[in-house]
Every structure is written in structure tokens, then in C-alpha cells.
Amino acid sequence: MADNTWNRRHIISLEDFTPNDYQTILQTAASFREVLSRRTKKVPALQGQVITNLFFEPSTRTRSSFELAAKRLSADILNFSPGSSSLKKGETILDTAKTYLAMGTNLMVIRHQQAGVPTIIAQEMDRINSGVGVLNAGDGQHAHPSQALLDLFTICHNFNPANPHIDQLQGKKVVIVGDILHSRVARSNIWSLTTCGAEVHLVAPPTLLPKHFLEAFKQPIRQDNEATAPTERKLYLHWQLEPALENADFVMALRLQHERMSQHLLPSLREYHQQFGITRERLQLCKPTVKIMHPGPTNRGVELTSDLMDDPELSLVPMQVTSGVATRMALLYLIGGVK
Numbered sequence: 001m002a003d004n005t006w007n008r009r010h011i012i013s014l015e016d017f018t019p020n021d022y023q024t025i026l027q028t029a030a031s032f033r034e035v036l037s038r039r040t041k042k043v044p045a046l047q048g049q050v051i052t053n054l055f056f057e058p059s060t061r062t063r064s065s066f067e068l069a070a071k072r073l074s075a076d077i078l079n080f081s082p083g084s085s086s087l088k089k090g091e092t093i094l095d096t097a098k099t100y101l102a103m104g105t106n107l108m109v110i111r112h113q114q115a116g117v118p119t120i121i122a123q124e125m126d127r128i129n130s131g132v133g134v135l136n137a138g139d140g141q142h143a144h145p146s147q148a149l150l151d152l153f154t155i156c157h158n159f160n161p162a163n164p165h166i167d168q169l170q171g172k173k174v175v176i177v178g179d180i181l182h183s184r185v186a187r188s189n190i191w192s193l194t195t196c197g198a199e200v201h202l203v204a205p206p207t208l209l210p211k212h213f214l215e216a217f218k219q220p221i222r223q224d225n226e227a228t229a230p231t232e233r234k235l236y237l238h239w240q241l242e243p244a245l246e247n248a249d250f251v252m253a254l255r256l257q258h259e260r261m262s263q264h265l266l267p268s269l270r271e272y273h274q275q276f277g278i279t280r281e282r283l284q285l286c287k288p289t290v291k292i293m294h295p296g297p298t299n300r301g302v303e304l305t306s307d308l309m310d311d312p313e314l315s316l317v318p319m320q321v322t323s324g325v326a327t328r329m330a331l332l333y334l335i336g337g338v339k
């Protein structure tokens, strides 16, 4: 399972990931998914290493699946909770990180409500030559790379469970609907899906998807072979749901945050559902094989109807959560192997 080409010590954003990086992650995650199907679901890959979960913001899925991934790799895991920590006594975030470094931490998984915190910690870990790898588990509105990577794995696994490959995304239409402007999940998915050859269609009311949003994604796709010219990303904006859904292969709904109403970005959740909610009727516009996705947590009956979320023929939502463990095992394994 060793991958000698992987040389990223940190995973902060997917902006500069190449097709080869994504394929390495898919292949490694597929191997770990096979491990997780065995009777003994544990490998000694990171035995003796210490992984610290530094979650400064609430999480159910990401935190628990990183913890389980670390345990399945036989690492020791430390879980930091801000409410019961010395942050309350005025200790800084950097001093908190250095405290865990002094206990022998090898990898840090960091979530923070403010964009940039994982970057600052990674820079400090490099500056002091700690050898520690940092994985961004979601920072403000910036990035949520492990979510986008598990989404990529889920989509490719849906086509070929034995051999998920990025080529399966070529020409596929993925619709992302919801609060795009404030979503770190949307940003990370746009980088990964467009780099792997999918057409990504973004849909939201204009207040949650301004025209200038595309400017951030002008950077062409960097190919692994330097001789191959970079290519443009296939990324489109829509302010109405129905035209975007036509012939879609995947529809990814995003969580709507309730504070958007108090910020006057949305009239009401009911009106949002009427215009942008995913319903069985609207899915008729998509390909017959369409699948729906949601990173969670979900507002049932707002982003999508409750029955759709629980429909095993249509919904990949439980599969996203399951894929999260194998994908995060792959990420910990890959960055844990960088010397």
C-alpha cells in the first residue's frame, strides 16, 4: 500500500491538487475500504504515532470519523475540546498546538470557525522543524478538503466499487445547490470535481451566489505531465434550479444556515424550499440514474425532502458517511508516511 510519490505533509486546501493526487487518494481509500470489510478491521500502519483532533468548532461526522480512522490505523488518538481546555484560561491556539506537540503528536487534525487557523499552525510546525503533518478538518468558509475527498470517493465508488477511478467523472454533471457563498464544502468540491473532469453547476439565490464567485476559480487545471497544457474548469452558475437539474448525474444539496435569514439573505426557509428544495418531482429532470448527496448536518424538508434522504435507491448520504472513514484513513496514512 506504500505510495512513494506522495509528498504532501499537510492537506489544507485542494487548490493545487493534481489528477494524480486524487487518484492516489482514491486507490488508497479503496484498499482501506477493503480492510474495513474484513472481520478484523485494523492495520498496524500508524502504530506508535499520536494523532490529535483539535476541534475548536462543533462536529459529529468529521471528528468521529477521523477518530475511528486513527484507531483503525492503530494510532493513539487525543481529542481536544475547547470548552474544557486551558483556552478558557487565555492560552493561545499556537501554545495549545505546541502543548500537544510536546506530548509527541505526529499528526494534527484541525477544525476552526476562522479561515486560516490550520495554515498558521502548519506554518509554525514547519518553522520549528517539528515534522508534524496538519490536516484541515474545516476552517471558516475556506476549505473542507476531507469532505470533498470523501465525496469524490463516494461518486467514483458508485460507478465502480472495486476500482474507483477519477476517469469515471469525465463529462459527468454534478449540481451543487444551496448556500454556495458561505460553504467551505462547495469550495473544496469545486476544486476536486472540476480537476477530475466533471462539469460542476452551482445553483442558489443571487444573494448566496454572486456573479463574482467564479473569479476565485479561474486558475486552470494543472496536469501531472508538465508537457500537457493546463485546461479550463467546467464551472457554471444558475439562479434557478430547474435548468441546472437537466440531465444531472449527481445533485449535492448543502446545509442552509439559519442565520442567513437574520442577515436578510433569504426571506424564509419555506420559500427557499419552494424554489430550491430537492423534491422527487424535480429529480425527474435529471438522468434516471441520478444520485443525491448532502455533507450533513441536514435540515430535513428544507434542502431536500425527508423521504428522498432516506431512499436507498437515490440517496448516497449514508454512503458518504461510511466512505469518510476509509478516505480519512487514506489521508492520515499518506501524510503520516511523509518524512
Ligand code: CP
Pocket: 058, 059, 060, 061, 062, 063, 138, 147, 295, 296, 297
Ligand atoms: N460534513 C461535516 O463536516 O459534518 P460535521 O460538521 O458533523 O463534521
